[in-house]
Each structure stands twice: as C-alpha cells, then as structure tokens.
Amino acid sequence: xxxxxTMPRLSDTMQSGTIVRWNVKEGDSVASGDVVADVETDxxxxxxxxxxxxxxSKIMVAAGQQVPVGTPIAIIAVDGDDGxxxxxxxxxxxxxxxxxxxxxxxxxxxxxxxxxxxxxAHAVDSPSARVRVSPLARRMAEELGVSLDxxxxxxxxxxxxxxxxxxxxxxxxxxxxxxxxxxxxxxAETALAYxxxxxxxxSEVTVSxxxxxxxxxxxxSKSTIPHYQVAMRVNMDPLLELRTMLNAQLEPQGVKLSVNxxxxxxxxxxxxxxxxFNASWAGDRIILHGxxxxxxxxxxxxxxxxxxxVAVLQHANRKGLRDISTETRALAEKARTRGLGPEDxxxxxxTISNLGMFGVDNFTAIINPPNSAILACGAAVEQPVVxxxxxxxxxxxxxxxxxxxxxxxxxMAAEYLQTVKHxxxxxxxxxx
Amino acid sequence: xxxxxxxxxxxxxxxxxxxxxxxxxxxxxLLGEEVAQYNGAYKVSRGMLDEFGPRRVIDTPxxxxxxxxxxxxxxxxxxxxxxxFMSWSFSLVAADPILNNAPKMLYMSGGQYGCxxxxxxxxxxxxxxxxxxxxxxxxxxxxxxxxxxxxxxxPADAKGLMKTAIRDDDPVFFLxxxxxxxxxxxxxxxxxxxxxxxxxxxRAGRDCTIVSFGRPVHFCLEAADALAREGVDCExxxxxxxxxxxxxxxVRSVRRTxxxxxxxxxxxxxxxxxxxxxxxxxxxxxxxxNHVHRVHSADVPAxxxxxxxxxxxxxxxxxxxxxxxxxxxx
Numbered sequence: 001x002x003x004x005x006t007m008p009r010l011s012d013t014m015q016s017g018t019i020v021r022w023n024v025k026e027g028d029s030v031a032s033g034d035v036v037a038d039v040e041t042d043x044x045x046x047x048x049x050x051x052x053x054x055x056x057s058k059i060m061v062a063a064g065q066q067v068p069v070g071t072p073i074a075i076i077a078v079d080g081d082d083g084x085x086x087x088x089x090x091x092x093x094x095x096x097x098x099x100x101x102x103x104x105x106x107x108x109x110x111x112x113x114x115x116x117x118x119x120x121a122h123a124v125d126s127p128s129a130r131v132r133v134s135p136l137a138r139r140m141a142e143e144l145g146v147s148l149d150x151x152x153x154x155x156x157x158x159x160x161x162x163x164x165x166x167x168x169x170x171x172x173x174x175x176x177x178x179x180x181x182x183x184x185x186x187x188a189e190t191a192l193a194y195x196x197x198x199x200x201x202x203s204e205v206t207v208s209x210x211x212x213x214x215x216x217x218x219x220x221s222k223s224t225i226p227h228y229q230v231a232m233r234v235n236m237d238p239l240l241e242l243r244t245m246l247n248a249q250l251e252p253q254g255v256k257l258s259v260n261x262x263x264x265x266x267x268x269x270x271x272x273x274x275x276x277f278n279a280s281w282a283g284d285r286i287i288l289h290g291x292x293x294x295x296x297x298x299x300x301x302x303x304x305x306x307x308x309x310v311a312v313l314q315h316a317n318r319k320g321l322r323d324i325s326t327e328t329r330a331l332a333e334k335a336r337t338r339g340l341g342p343e344d345x346x347x348x349x350x351t352i353s354n355l356g357m358f359g360v361d362n363f364t365a366i367i368n369p370p371n372s373a374i375l376a377c378g379a380a381v382e383q384p385v386v387x388x389x390x391x392x393x394x395x396x397x398x399x400x401x402x403x404x405x406x407x408x409x410x411x412m413a414a415e416y417l418q419t420v421k422h423x424x425x426x427x428x429x430x431x432x
Numbered sequence: 433x434x435x436x437x438x439x440x441x442x443x444x445x446x447x448x449x450x451x452x453x454x455x456x457x458x459x460x461x462l463l464g465e466e467v468a469q470y471n472g473a474y475k476v477s478r479g480m481l482d483e484f485g486p487r488r489v490i491d492t493p494x495x496x497x498x499x500x501x502x503x504x505x506x507x508x509x510x511x512x513x514x515x516x517f518m519s520w521s522f523s524l525v526a527a528d529p530i531l532n533n534a535p536k537m538l539y540m541s542g543g544q545y546g547c548x549x550x551x552x553x554x555x556x557x558x559x560x561x562x563x564x565x566x567x568x569x570x571x572x573x574x575x576x577x578x579x580x581x582x583x584x585x586x587p588a589d590a591k592g593l594m595k596t597a598i599r600d601d602d603p604v605f606f607l608x609x610x611x612x613x614x615x616x617x618x619x620x621x622x623x624x625x626x627x628x629x630x631x632x633x634x635r636a637g638r639d640c641t642i643v644s645f646g647r648p649v650h651f652c653l654e655a656a657d658a659l660a661r662e663g664v665d666c667e668x669x670x671x672x673x674x675x676x677x678x679x680x681x682x683v684r685s686v687r688r689t690x691x692x693x694x695x696x697x698x699x700x701x702x703x704x705x706x707x708x709x710x711x712x713x714x715x716x717x718x719x720x721x722n723h724v725h726r727v728h729s730a731d732v733p734a735x736x737x738x739x740x741x742x743x744x745x746x747x748x749x750x751x752x753x754x755x756x757x758x759x760x761x762x
Binding site: 033134135136137139154155161162163197198204 | 636637638667684688690717718719720721722760
C-alpha cells in the first residue's frame with residue numbers, strides 16, 4: 001500500500017505549514033526517521049521525518065507552498081506497491097478525504113488495484129539492499145556531502161558508522177573551485193556551530209523554536225542576498241515639534257504618536273514613487289507588491305524568552321498616523337504579552353527596525369526576506385548642525401537602508417532616501 | 433568550591449555531615465545497630481554518642497524491620513531520623529517499612545504526613561561477603577516512586593549530599609560502599625550542600641560519555657586514563673543521585689560525543705542503567721553512532737571466590753571493553 005504523507009500538525013496552534021525545502025526528490029529511497037522536508041509553522045521551522053521505508057513516488061506540494069494541516073503533500077511507495085496504486089493515492093478524490101483535519105493519519109489505506117506482478121517504479125531500493133547506517137553517520141554524511149551509496153560499512157551487519165563517513169570524507173578529492181556561486185543557504189544549525197567541549201564556568205542555553213527561526217532566516221538572508229547599505233541624515237526638528245503639538249492636542253483622545261509612527265508613514269507613502277522598495281526578488285522576475293505592508297521589528301522581554309518578531313502593519317500606505325499608531329501599539333503589546341498569531345507576522349513587504357529609543361546613533365539591519373529593503377533608524381539626537389549656513393543646535397537622525405542589489409541599485413536607494421527624508425522634514429505631507 | 437580543602441576519609445565526611453546537621457537541628461537523630469557504644473560497625477559514627485548523648489544516638493536491637501519502622505513513625509511526627517543499616521543487604525528484612533510505608537506516606541495520607549528519614553548504609557560488594565551480604569540495591573529500590581536515592585563516589589560529595597539528604601522532606605536512600613569508607617579525598621572546610629539531581633563531570637572528554645555513580649565511577653576514571661593512551665577521550669559523568677536523575681546532563685554530553693556507555697553495579701534487568709539507556713535512546717537517537725553499551729554486575733548471585741567476584745563486578749577492564757565496542761574499536 002502506498003503511504004500518503006500529509007502536512008503534520010507540529011504545534012497546537014498550527015493551521016497550515018509551508019514546505020521550506022524538500023530534502024528528497026521523486027524516486028529517492030527513504031527510511032523511517034529520515035527528515036524529508038523542512039516545514040515552517042507559525043512558530044518555527046521544523047524538520048519533518050517520515051515513518052515508513054520506501055520510495056518517494058510523488059511530491060504533491062512544491063517547496064515554498066503553504067497548505068493547510070492534513071493536506072497530502074507526498075506519497076511513499078512501500079514494498080510491493082505498483083504504479084497504479086500510487087496514482088490512485090494521489091488522485092484528487094483521495095486527497096480530498098484525507099485533507100479533513102484530525103482524520104488524516106499517515107498511511108491512510110487507499111484503494112489498491114490488484115496487479116499480478118508487483119513492479120517497483122524505481123529499482124534502487126529493495127529491503128535486502130537497505131543501507132544500514134547509524135543515525136549519527138547519516139547526519140554526518142549529509143553535513144559533509146558524502147554519498148552513502150559508495151560506502152561499505154564497517155559496523156555489525158555492514159552498518160555504516162561515524163568512522164566510515166570520516167574516512168570517506170577524507171578520501172573525497174577536495175571539491176574543485178565552483179564556477180557558479182552556490183546560492184543554497186547554509187543551514188543555520190550547522191554554519192560555524194560550536195562543537196568543542198564546554199570549559200569550566202561555561203553553560204548552555206537551549207535554542208528555542210523562535211531562535212532557530214531567527215537563525216535560519218537571517219543566515220539565509222545574509223548568505224544569499226547581496227546586501228549593501230546607504231545612509232542619510234534627517235533633520236528631525238520640524239517633525240519633533242509637530243509631534244509635540246499633536247500629542248498635546250490629541251491627548252484627551254488617547255493618541256500618543258511615536259517618532260516611529262511618522263517613519264512608518266513616511267516610508268509607506270514614499271513607495272508610490274519608488275515601487276522597487278516594496279518588491280521581492282523572484283529569480284527570473286521581480287514582484288512589485290500592490291499594498292505596502294510594513295514590518296516593524298519588536299524585541300520580546302526576557303520573560304517571554306527574548307528574541308524578536310516582526311509585527312506587520314497591513315496596508316500602511318492606506319492608513320493615517322492615528323491608525324498606524326494605534327495598530328502598531330496594539331501589535332507590540334500583543335507580541336510582548338500573548339504572542340503574535342501568524343496573521344500578525346505575515347505578508348511584510350518592507351521592514352523598519354528602530355533602535356532610537358535605546359539611544360543608538362546608527363546601525364545596519366539584515367533584510368527580512370522576501371523584502372528587498374529594510375530601514376534601520378537611530379535616535380533623533382540633539383547636536384550641533386549647520387542650517388542656512390549657521391551653526392545651530394538641532395535634532396538629527398541617521399537612517400540606514402540595507403538593500404538587495406539584485407533589485408535596487410545605489411542611485412535608486414539614494415532617491416528613495418531623499419523622498420523619505422523629504423517626507424520627514426516636511427511632516428505636513430504625512431498629515432494630509 | 434574555592435574553600436580551603438583538607439583531606440579526610442569518606443566515613444569522616446559522612447560523620448561531619450551528620451554531626452553538623454545534629455548541631456543545627458535538634459530534631460535530627462541517629463539510630464541503628466552498634467552506632468552508639470561501639471562507634472558504628474564501620475566507625476562512621478565515632479564520637480557521636482559522646483557529643484549528642486543516648487537520646488539522639490541510639491543503639492537498636494538486631495531488628496531492621498523494628499527500628500526502620502520506628503524511625504518512620506518518628507519522622508511522621510516531626511523528627512528527622514537517620515537510620516544506619518550496617519549493610520543495605522540487611523534492609524531487605526525491613527522492606528515493608530522502607531518501601532511500602534516511607535515512600536508512600538505523603539501520598540497515602542493525602543499530604544498529612546511526610547517522611548523525612550534518611551536510610552544509609554553499605555551497598556554493593558564489600559569483598560568476599562557472599563551473595564546474601566553483597567546486595568547492590570540501586571536497581572531494586574530505585575524502582576519505587578516517592579523516594580530519593582543518593583550514591584556518592586567520593587568524600588566531598590558524600591558530605592554535601594548527606595547534608596542535603598537530612599534536610600530533605602522525603603525519604604532518602606543513601607548508598608555508601610564498604611570499599612569506599614577509607615577513601616581519602618579533598619573536602620572543603622566549612623558548610624556546603626550539594627543539591628540533588630546535579631551530575632558532576634568527573635572528567636571531560638569528546639569521544640564517549642560514560643555514565644556512572646558510586647564506586648564504579650572510580651573504575652570509569654581508571655578506564656578513561658587507559659583509553660586516553662589509545663587516543664580515546666572519554667567524558668565521565670558522576671550522577672551523584674539517580675532519583676532524581678540529571679537527565680539533561682546526560683543528554684548534553686551524549687549529544688556532543690555521540691556515544692554512551694553506562695556503568696552500574698546493579699544487575700542489568702530493570703536497572704538504573706537500563707533507564708539511562710532508554711533515556712539516551714529516546715533523547716539522543718539521532719546523535720548516536722551506536723546503541724548504548726552497558727556494564728553491570730553479571731546476571732548471577734554474587735560469587736564468594738575473589739577472582740569470580742572481581743569478574744562479576746564492573747571493573748576497569750570491562751569498562752574499557754565496553755567503550756571500545758561502543759566506538760567500533762573492539
């Protein structure tokens with residue numbers, strides 16, 4: 001019987017999952033326990049193992065696609081399966097039945113057309129030819145890029161063990177210098193990970209799902225996106241003056257606008273003239289997004305485990321300062337108390353990270369994929385400045401854009417920053 | 433521990449812990465066969481009768497069931513007795529009080545009565561004492577929920593763990609070894625306690641984690657020295673207590689080394705060693721290059737013959753063999 005793999009429920013609140021990456025392709029042999037895919041849930045990216053031995057006969061959901069829990073995503077042909085049964089298993093009708101959540105255990109039986117001569121679609125695997133390999137050796141083989149097929153195991157029953165992998169890795173000729181840049185991201189958990197024994201006084205902190213997700217996404221971003229930065233100083237005096245006035249007059253209505261609220265609106269409005277800053281690189285094309293959904297980085301308090309999340313303010317280009325302020329405050333509060341739901345964290349098209357409230361002058365941020373730009377704002381610092389050929393005291397803020405050079409060139413970045421700077425220095429444009 | 437050290441015997445460390453706690457808390461008392469007038473069959477309680485008097489250091493008849501039961505009653509009503517079994521082998525006649533009453537008292541009384549009693553004595557082979565007097569009770573007794581089990585391997589741990597045991601509100605089974613009582617070791621001056629459930633890395637290493645407790649820790653360290661000469665770098669974990677068990681320390685270590693050998697002087701069937709193996713197979717499955725290898729006492733009654741007894745018990749050679757096998761070097 002072919003075994004149908006459905007999108008697993010990997011957390012209590014998980015409604016759907018995204019296949020980040022398939023580790024197997026159709027025709028690959030798998031053994032129970034093999035991690036066949038990485039699945040991103042609302043909380044973290046997790047490894048998805050299979051529980052059967054067989055051959056992946058069909059992959060039904062491509063990497064990058066998001067599907068509800070229970071949706072069939074792949075089929076494993078187990079010993080004795082034939083092509084026809086597999087075809088039945090992948091037909092829409094049976095997919096429909098198993099998509100019902102809670103009623104979709106792996107390995108749901110499907111109608112099986114009798115076939116006198118069971119014939120495997122792929123002859124690469126048979127029970128007798130199963131490769132015996134220790135769990136550690138299997139993992140090391142993946143990490144070192146060693147193929148298990150070529151190794152004769154030295155352990156009992158021909159089991160491939162750690163020393164076999166190390167020997168094979170030593171035998172492998174060092175790879176020729178690649179002519180094409182490898183753009184596959186390094187897995188966050190292996191890149192430069194620390195493996196030495198702990199010294200005296202050292203201790204270990206377990207990596208949370210959130211920290212895993214941060215690590216994976218940022219390693220992916222920094223190692224695949226050609227980042228560069230462009231910075232500009234912004235005269236913040238008019239904005240601070242306006243903000244003081246507005247907050248004083250709107251206090252009875254409970255409105256308290258933050259500097260960041262103005263920045264969100266200034267960036268969102270600037271997109272109309274600079275659509276490539278609200279865009280995503282898609283390999284052979286660039287997606288220009290319609291609405292501007294601004295992600296705001298929110299750091300979490302230690303009692304919630306620390307870390308950070310990006311809260312997303314949907315349609316920021318269509319919202320006034322009052323709404324931006326209220327919604328941002330509500331999202332930050334929710335993030336710090338109850339935690340954000342997936343709907344609060346998805347769909348960002350541009351991101352802002354602001355460390356001004358901590359007194360930071362300037363810094364650079366890592367792009368939040370699939371965005372093509374992120375703005376890092378420092379504090380509006382009171383300092384000697386030159387205005388109209390006069391040395392005076394004023395407030396200036398440094399804004400630093402990190403950009404994906406595949407989408408945005410330096411001159412474009414300068415123009416966008418000019419617009420944002422103009423919006424902030426002439427804050428009436430942000431009001432009406 | 434940065435305090436000044438002095439070298440004392442294991443038995444003195446245990447006595448210091450008991451005496452300090454008896455000075456600190458008048459509810460603490462010691463009872464058992466020959467603990468008072470004779471200063472203890474193994475001289476652990478030397479001088480304690482003189483200092484604390486016959487109301488707190490009590491010689492009992494040769495009746496384990498009777499005095500263990502009496503201690504449990506005293507503990508239920510507010511005292512904190514320490515019961516010395518000359519040997520844990522003799523505690524078997526007190527199985528009903530120590531296994532059927534003490535660990536279940538809090539539960540069965542709905543929280544009305546606790547049972548803060550420490551049972552202590554020699555465990556494991558003493559050296560040609562014959563099968564009935566050579567019990568290693570860790571496998572048999574650690575199976576029971578509600579009790580704590582401490583198995584120190586050295587004087588410093590024995591003192592810090594005994595003080596914690598006396599202050600603990602649950603029945604504590606404190607397993608000493610006749611073979612370790614004369615062992616000398618550095619013990620800090622001044623008061624210190626060692627919490628339960630906190631393993632000690634007796635030796636750090638990269639290639640294989642050896643999990644042990646009590647007397648076999650010494651064989652593990654000797655084996656690690658021998659294996660180092662073969663280029664095998666072992667990490668030795670001294671669990672100190674097996675209930676509670678510091679599972680996190682084991683998992684952390686095995687995830688680094690990818691190999692685990694458990695050395696436990698109880699019989700293998702249903703033992704702390706099998707529990708550790710199950711834990712490691714569950715928590716470290718993807719990190720293992722081989723299944724957990726275990727060294728236990730042989731699955732027979734303890735022999736009397738010297739040579740057979742040495743071969744029956746976990747020993748340095750058997751630990752070396754297990755580590756080599758686990759690392760596919762056999």
